[in-house]
Amino acid sequence: MKWQRLVPVTLATLTVALIITGCARRTVxxxxxxxxxxxxxxxxxxxxxxxxxxxxPDPILETKPPSPGAGYIWTPGYWTWASSGWTWTPGRWxxxxxxxxxxxxxxxxxxxxxxxxxxxxxxxx
Numbered sequence: 604m605k606w607q608r609l610v611p612v613t614l615a616t617l618t619v620a621l622i623i624t625g626c627a628r629r630t631v632x633x634x635x636x637x638x639x640x641x642x643x644x645x646x647x648x649x650x651x652x653x654x655x656x657x658x659x660p661d662p663i664l665e666t667k668p669p670s671p672g673a674g675y676i677w678t679p680g681y682w683t684w685a686s687s688g689w690t691w692t693p694g695r696w697x698x699x700x701x702x703x704x705x706x707x708x709x710x711x712x713x714x715x716x717x718x719x720x721x722x723x724x725x726x727x728x
Contacts, residue, residue: 653722655684659711665694674698678725681709700727 659682667677680694697706709725 653684654714655720655722656718657689658713658720659684660689663691667694668696671696676706678706679708681722681725682711684722704728 662682663680665680670677675696675698678694678697681692682689683692684690699706704727707726707728709723711720711722713719714721
C-alpha cells in the first residue's frame, strides 16, 4: 500500500524535475514560404568598361522579390559578357552607402565607331 502512494508523488516530482532541467521540448513550425533575396555591397563609382563586338540581348523582365528591409533599393539586372557569350546577372536589393544616394544603373552603349558596344557599371551618386 505504501508504494501506491509513492507512485503519484514520484511521477509528479519527476515531471517537475524534467521541466526545470529543460528536458521538455517544444517544436515550432514556421509555415512561411521560402524566398530568395539578393543583397549586394554597391560599387562606389564606375570601375570597369567592357568592350564587345556584339550588341547585347534585350533586357529580361524580372519580378522583384520582397525587399529585405527598409531603406533598400532595387537595382535591375543586366547582361554581362563572358568568353562563352552573354550571361544575365539578376537584379538585387542594395543598401545605399549614404542618405539620399541615387543608383545610376549600368548600361550598354554603342561606341563612336558603331562597331563596338561598351558596358558602364552602375554606381551611387
